């Protein structure tokens with residue numbers, strides 16, 4: 001019962017976030033003071049001079065309005081928009097590479113971003129929390145203090161500086177990894193997998209290192225506090241072996257707030273991933289977003305924004321679904 | 334029997350070290366419930382920790398030692414340094430915050446056996462545990478629950494079950510029932526008494542409640558400011574206390590039908606950080622003389638098996654009119 005309640009409330013929150021996100025992306029361009037269609041037409045007129053007749057101009061205007069989904073009243077537009085975007089996942093054609101649909105670009109880019117992000121979040125969470133756990137649990141040992149210093153040093157470095165430092169060292173000075181990503185399209189062969197790993201290594205590294213500084217510090221604090229909990233003290237008094245106290249008693253409990261924190265920070269991590277892709281010309285959503293902005297491709301821009309919102313909300317929702325698996329107080333009454 | 338030899342235990346703090354148990358020297362006979370009473374901060378928990386051998390920073394044994402008088406497998410004498418291997422097998426501990434002493438995210442079943450050797454037959458042990466907890470009015474399914482699914486009283490029973498299942502020689506219980514309501518509390522205490530009678534273990538039982546001690550303790554140890562001030566058979570300690578502090582504690586007990594306020598215990602114990610001279614109770618004692626303030630009374634056997642640390646042990650207290 002309690003579990004259903006929990007899942008229900010999470011699901012409602014998830015849907016609400018999606019709805020609000022999609023609605024905002026609908027209104028945002030419509031609140032902009034400049035009309036992109038008039039801008040486009042003015043541009044055309046400048047280039048073509050008098051050769052376009054007013055009739056052809058009006059025709060063009062109608063065409064463009066349909067392309068951008070700007071026909072009819074605001075309510076009609078909104079219903080139309082929800083219908084297309086949410087139900088058919090159709091963001092219209094790309095305006096820059098007309099008439100290829102935006103969805104096509106997004107479907108090619110999304111796996112790259114999700115793969116990069118998924119792998120680096122999992123690795124940085126595991127390594128960071130493991131180091132943090134050791135540092136907090138053996139807080140008296142010199143070894144643990146050294147581990148903590150890693151977190152203290154890494155944590156405050158702004159993400160882009162860290163990324164640039166890594167690029168400078170590994171790609172420019174040592175040339176271990178490529179400066180920018182080049183992966184030829186084609187079927188998934190061994191060579192291609194190798195190429196993907198080789199090209200993704202450095203971007204993933206920057207994300208992992210940027211993420212685990214925080215994981216180390218917060219896990220260290222949590223483990224240190226959990227160690228004083230009566231149930232941990234009692235485990236020691238029972239004569240449970242220290243390693244088991246660390247895993248079954250301290251980690252199992254300290255990990256709960258860490259998972260909540262991960263769900264809350266997934267948006268920030270996603271931002272980081274977008275930036276990484278731009279820095280490494282990594283063919284994911286972030287790079288696509290930059291292309292869209294650079295070329296004034298509105299449909300592509302809003303498409304990538306909506307997919308970002310959906311991705312972040314879905315990831316957070318999945319983490320919420322995992323939570324009851326490790327906390328029986330939510331699972332069972 | 335447990336023999337405490339001039340135990341001195343200290344806590345290390347930023348201000349320096351403080352003696353939380355200061356020269357306790359007595360012999361606890363086996364098969365008894367020994368009640369330990371005294372005001373907050375007098376060193377009851379510290380004494381239990383020392384006996385249990387849980388000497389971790391900041392607590393350390395300064396001098397003295399404990400003889401447990403049970404030999405280990407190699408016929409070596411067990412000391413506070415080697416008692417750890419017998420934790421929850423021959424000596425067990427119910428800590429002061431026992432309501433929250435079970436891991437909230439792990440099934441109780443696992444917490445019952447996770448301190449056993451890896452080669453122990455855990456399934457077989459758990460079958461016996463299931464049998465055992467039924468005697469303790471716990472449903473067998475309670476073992477398969479998480480702590481939050483049990484009521485406070487059941488959790489407490491589970492702690493008692495844990496502490497008694499392996500039939501240890503010694504059980505240390507530090508205010509095991511303080512967080513519970515009176516009815517549940519009584520049930521747990523009766524259970525503890527019943528199990529003790531069956532198994533004949535030595536139970537050291539800390540409580541602030543002199544009424545509870547009167548009901549269940551065979552012997553009483555009264556502590557004051559890190560020292561043992563009185564130790565003897567409960568019946569005698571309650572009927573004819575030797576130390577004025579014990580008398581104050583007993584007098585603070587209400588009698589049903591009493592229509593005026595009982596005398597509370599006025600004043601506070603001295604700080605352990607002060608330079609303590611003479612009898613530590615002197616400042617609050619109605620019998621105190623110059624001798625009490627200068628000379629520390631020895632802890633001696635005034636009557637057979639009845640010890641006290643008071644120059645005027647057993648002397649009549651001046652009558653104090655109860656304030657209406």
Ligand SMILES: Nc1ncnc2c1ncn2[C@@H]1O[C@H](COP(=O)(O)OP(=O)(O)OP(=O)(O)O)[C@@H](O)[C@H]1O
Nearest residue numbers: 344346353372373374375376377378379380391605
């Ligand atoms: N971890 C610690 N560090 C420093 N001093 C401590 C520590 N634990 C206890 N003390 C001090 O040791 C003295 C005895 O403490 P102890 O916990 O044994 O008292 P107690 O009789 O069990 O009190 P209570 O009835 O409140 O449980 C107190 O003065 C206390 O301030």
Ligand SMILES: [Mg+2]
Nearest residue numbers: 377378429507
């Ligand atoms: Mg205590």
